[in-house]
Amino acid sequence: MLWTALLLPPxxxxxxxxxxxxxxxxxxxxxxxxxxxxxxxVSEDAVLMEVEASTRLFGGKRALRDRVVAQAKELGVAQxxxxxxxLGAHALARCGIENGFKKPLELMLDALPMACLSAVRxxxxxxxxxxxxxxxxxxxxxxxxxxxxxxxQLLQALDRAYGHAPEVHAWETLPDTxxxxxxxxxxxxxxxxxxxxxxxxxxxxxGWLAARHAGVTVFTLRWWHDAMxxxxxxxxxxxxxxxxxxxxxxxxxxxxxxxxxAKVALLAPAGDLALTADQxxxxxxxxxxxxPGLPGLQDAAQDVESxxxxxxxxxxxxxxxxxxxxxxxxxxxxxxxxxxxxxxxxPPRKLPASTSLPQPTWVLPEPLKLAVRKHxxxxxxxxxLLAGPQCVEAGWWDRDxxxxxxxxxxxxxxxxxSRHAGLLWIFQARLDDGTAWFLHGVFG
Numbered sequence: 001m002l003w004t005a006l007l008l009p010p011x012x013x014x015x016x017x018x019x020x021x022x023x024x025x026x027x028x029x030x031x032x033x034x035x036x037x038x039x040x041x042v043s044e045d046a047v048l049m050e051v052e053a054s055t056r057l058f059g060g061k062r063a064l065r066d067r068v069v070a071q072a073k074e075l076g077v078a079q080x081x082x083x084x085x086x087l088g089a090h091a092l093a094r095c096g097i098e099n100g101f102k103k104p105l106e107l108m109l110d111a112l113p114m115a116c117l118s119a120v121r122x123x124x125x126x127x128x129x130x131x132x133x134x135x136x137x138x139x140x141x142x143x144x145x146x147x148x149x150x151x152x153q154l155l156q157a158l159d160r161a162y163g164h165a166p167e168v169h170a171w172e173t174l175p176d177t178x179x180x181x182x183x184x185x186x187x188x189x190x191x192x193x194x195x196x197x198x199x200x201x202x203x204x205x206x207g208w209l210a211a212r213h214a215g216v217t218v219f220t221l222r223w224w225h226d227a228m229x230x231x232x233x234x235x236x237x238x239x240x241x242x243x244x245x246x247x248x249x250x251x252x253x254x255x256x257x258x259x260x261x262a263k264v265a266l267l268a269p270a271g272d273l274a275l276t277a278d279q280x281x282x283x284x285x286x287x288x289x290x291x292p293g294l295p296g297l298q299d300a301a302q303d304v305e306s307x308x309x310x311x312x313x314x315x316x317x318x319x320x321x322x323x324x325x326x327x328x329x330x331x332x333x334x335x336x337x338x339x340x341x342x343x344x345x346x347p348p349r350k351l352p353a354s355t356s357l358p359q360p361t362w363v364l365p366e367p368l369k370l371a372v373r374k375h376x377x378x379x380x381x382x383x384x385l386l387a388g389p390q391c392v393e394a395g396w397w398d399r400d401x402x403x404x405x406x407x408x409x410x411x412x413x414x415x416x417x418s419r420h421a422g423l424l425w426i427f428q429a430r431l432d433d434g435t436a437w438f439l440h441g442v443f444g
């Protein structure tokens with residue numbers, strides 16, 4: 001077994017005697033940890049994960065360790081520890097030891113002070129009077145005497161920590177929706193400075209999204225003003241950020257949020273933040289190559305994804321109408337199949353139905369009427385019809401707003417070949433006398 005303990009520092013809102021982090025902080029880390037394994041449990045001041053079955057999924061133990069440690073620091077985790085038992089990893093984390101595999105677990109736990117196990121703490125004074133200083137000293141005492149003198153929790157905790165008895169945990173479940181709140185350590189007067197606290201919430205949200213195999217297209221950041229504010233400032237404000245495609249990339253979402261916060265002016269200092277995932281969509285994982293060293297689908301997808309990320313950041317900085325991209329609509333008419341829309345608007349998920357003829361690489365802005373010789377179209381010589389016809393009859397519902405004329409087209413498309421111009425896409429209009437031919441596209 002491979003266990004990870006994520007130790008959280010005591011919360012400022014807790015009393016010094018409790019020495020425990022707040023329940024909201026523990027719940028936030030637990031939800032984030034569910035992206036690595038479904039076996040996540042909260043144990044006093046730590047979150048425990050059993051990740052043995054997840055190491056291959058995340059590229060091995062070293063890669064998993066680096067990812068957990070890097071993101072856990074952003075969530076305020078004070079110490080990360082690894083061991084073969086959950087309670088053993090928890091004890092190591094309390095003593096500031098990360099690697100529980102340098103030596104056999106028994107040797108490492110024997111050298112720890114008694115206070116690292118909560119079940120030993122109530123009896124620390126009695127055990128100290130008996131000469132015990134470490135867990136090894138306690139374990140060296142006769143088991144019969146320990147069971148008669150102390151409660152059964154002491155021996156059970158020792159057995160579970162050393163791996164001599166099975167551990168029992170209440171596993172955490174993933175919530176259906178995401179909503180997280182954070183109290184800022186200091187009051188923020190400028191909106192861009194909210195990103196420091198918002199990033200922590202975004203890391204939590206992306207962990208929740210990864211556990212659901214989903215991505216977010218709209219999320220909302222809310223802030224509340226300090227109690228010592230003017231009445232005109234109001235209670236707070238909010239900012240909704242949208243993405244064209246579902247995403248759970250922390251860096252990309254942070255950059256998008258930073259661009260939007262740069263345009264916001266706070267009416268009063270803010271002291272609390274909240275983040276909600278408003279629109280969530282399924283997002284399949286990347287597919288790598290079948291054989292090592294060969295480019296897979298993931299490499300091609302990264303190029304397309306990087307273009308989307310750049311367009312979204314440009315739109316956030318320059319305005320939604322300043323950056324546009326062409327998307328394909330469900331329309332068989334070639335002139336209106338392509339549509340320019342703001343880059344931040346999600347593209348249509350349903351593509352046009354496939355056609356029997358291949359589509360041209362370049363389409364003319366306006367169809368070019370062709371000459372006809374002996375009832376055959378001519379373009380740099382007589383054209384040879386290779387495939388067709390493909391009838392396109394649509395547009396009765398569409399009207400031009402400028403001229404108030406309908407856009408009904410009835411055409412027979414053909415794939416034609418010119419001796420000098422190559423492959424062409426031509427059509428014969430059926431609304432007129434039926435003899436007019438037009439050039440509409442050219443193949444590369």
